[in-house]
Amino acid sequence: MEFINYYFIPGLVLGCIYALGAVGVSLLFGILRFAHFAHGDLITLGAYIAFFFTSTFGLTGLLSLPMAILFSVVICILIDRFFYKPLRFSPTVILLISSFGIALMLRATVQLIWGVEIESYNEGTFSVPLKIFDTLIIAEKHIYIVLFTFLIILIMHYFLAKTTMGKAMRAVSDNASLAQITGINTEKVIIWTWVIGGSLAASAGVFLGIDTQLQSNMGWDLLLPIFAAAILGGIGSPYGAIIGGLIIGMAEELSSYTWLGDGLPLLSPGYKTGVAFAIMVLLLIWRPSGILKGKVF
Amino acid sequence: MSEVWLGYLLYLIALLTMGGIYSILTVGLNIQWGFTGLFNVGIAGFFAIGAYTSALITSPISEQHLGGYDLPVAFGFIFAMISSAVIGYFVGKLCIRLRSDYLAIATIGVAEIFRLILKNELWATNGPRGISNIPRPFEDLAQPWSQLLFLTIVLIILFLVYIISQKAHNSPWGRVMRAIRDNDKAAEAIGKNVEKFRIQAFMFGCSLMGLGGALTAHYFKFIGPEATEPVMATFLIWVMLIIGGSGNNLGAIIGAFLVWTIWSGMEIFTAQLPPDWAVKATFLRIFLVGLVLQVILQKFPLGIFQEKPPKRD
Helix, strand or coil: CHHHHHHHHHHHHHHHHHHHHHHHHHHHHHHHCCCCCCHHHHHHHHHHHHHHHHHHHCCCCCCCHHHHHHHHHHHHHHHHHHHHHHHCCCCHHHHHHHHHHHHHHHHHHHHHHHCCCCECCCCHHHCCEEEECCCEEEEHHHHHHHHHHHHHHHHHHHHHHHCHHHHHHHHHHHCHHHHHHCCCCHHHHHHHHHHHHHHHHHHHHHHHHHHCCECCCHHHHHHHHHHHHHHHHCCCCHHHHHHHHHHHHHHHHHCCCCCCCCCCCCCCHHHHHHHHHHHHHHHHHHCCCCCCCCCCC | CCHHHHHHHHHHHHHHHHHHHHHHHHHHHHHHHHHCCCCCCCHHHHHHHHHHHHHHHHCCCCCCCCCCCCCCHHHHHHHHHHHHHHHHHHHHHHHCCCCHHHHHHHHHHHHHHHHHHHHHCHHHHCHHHCECCCCCCCCCCCCCHHHHHHHHHHHHHHHHHHHHHHHHHHCHHHHHHHHHHHCHHHHHHCCCCHHHHHHHHHHHHHHHHHHHHHHHHHHHCCECHHHHCHHHHHHHHHHHHHHHCCCCHHHHHHHHHHHHHHHHHHHHHHHCCCHHHHHHHHHHHHHHHHHHHHHHHHHCCCCCCCCCCCCCC
């Protein structure tokens, strides 16, 4: 039971947060063909926008999620319009450099407005953990995070599978020039990609803020596991990214469990992030296309 | 010499010293990105590998960290270059055949893993408190001679680095590099081992980054895990190279001095502000440099000094 309470559930929660980030990275890679390095700091921004609403209006983190999503999406579209769009026909590596610059600009903005101190939402009512069957202890916030992640992913699935825009998006991801010939407006598709990527990033940020604390480099630290998750799932495949995120999150938390039975963690908790990197390195050697057969560039 | 003038002189020397060190780092990136088109976002990682290698083997024996062999500083520089190049070899071997995005992610990974090691392995690196009492050459001399002689070392090394990279750029080796950067399929078709050449360029660049790290560690006589902070050690160097003009060694050096002068010049200005504002001004500074980078990328993608292919005989 200790295993489930202290390793499995935190792993699931972390996995959900990674999955939300990785789906955005994967979709953006599929449509815009570059690794979006500012995604981590987009997550930070989403978390801090929610913090603005929790600290000014006394809302809880969860209630300020819609506002965080709204503002993040607007900011994403503006960033794309002013910084990525002019580079649309440059080599993709130029976009990579640009997004690296955007990452630091976003973080500097967060630090400029909110400072560098550790902050948290007012989660007073969420703090009592639930006890199920006397042994299973789950913090209420963890239930919310997991449920909402699944809800958000369901909405995304509906969008991608059923709506015309979702289908257009998958078409552009498969073959951009063919999609354009058939009359799909790629610019519109790109805007919708930002809508999804931005909403998921903001949700990841708010959930991470609810689960732990807010810190100006919280998103940058997520960048590596998120990319690892996207590669694991197969770049360009949003469903793979969800699985990848869950696997990476689980692997990070479970790596410090006392697997050998000697009372010591298998890996010192300080190296959790290293697990994501190790998985990614192994994948790059053995199977760069990921588990769900994504694209290899 | 009056106190005020000595102050100005010391400031100028410090500006040139750091400018020179950044120039070495930028030339290293130029060999990777400008010559060969390899996207390295983990400069901080290779910088830190060099800095710690040199610090550990040249500092006096200490309980707090590994090494302490008290070796001459020149050995520190050489081992710093070797260790960064060796790590560069493994990173290159692993992901250089994949597209640039993967190399970018892997190099970030190296920097992050290295930061974890620096923070967690207290026995080897003294953790977050870092390594102090690293020797600096000529530190026993009086001001400003001590600083001036260290600056001379930096400038001599920079000059050597420039000559060697210029030779490399104009040599058949450099030509293969540009061919690979511009069209790797064509280079492969005429029988060049693309992977081998790319790894060579990557190792060459990494060794210069390690050297830059070692110089910084000896200059400040201290190195800590913050050295792997991506803003100062990776981002600024990219901005320097893009502004100076990637592919051009002289452009890289001038870009480095220019950006460093502006960067530290802004610091003089922000130091006048009340402390509360001074902290905020640091972030504003990062934001502005980021904005400048975006403008350069969009309007002057070739930088101030464009790449000049060597003349034909």
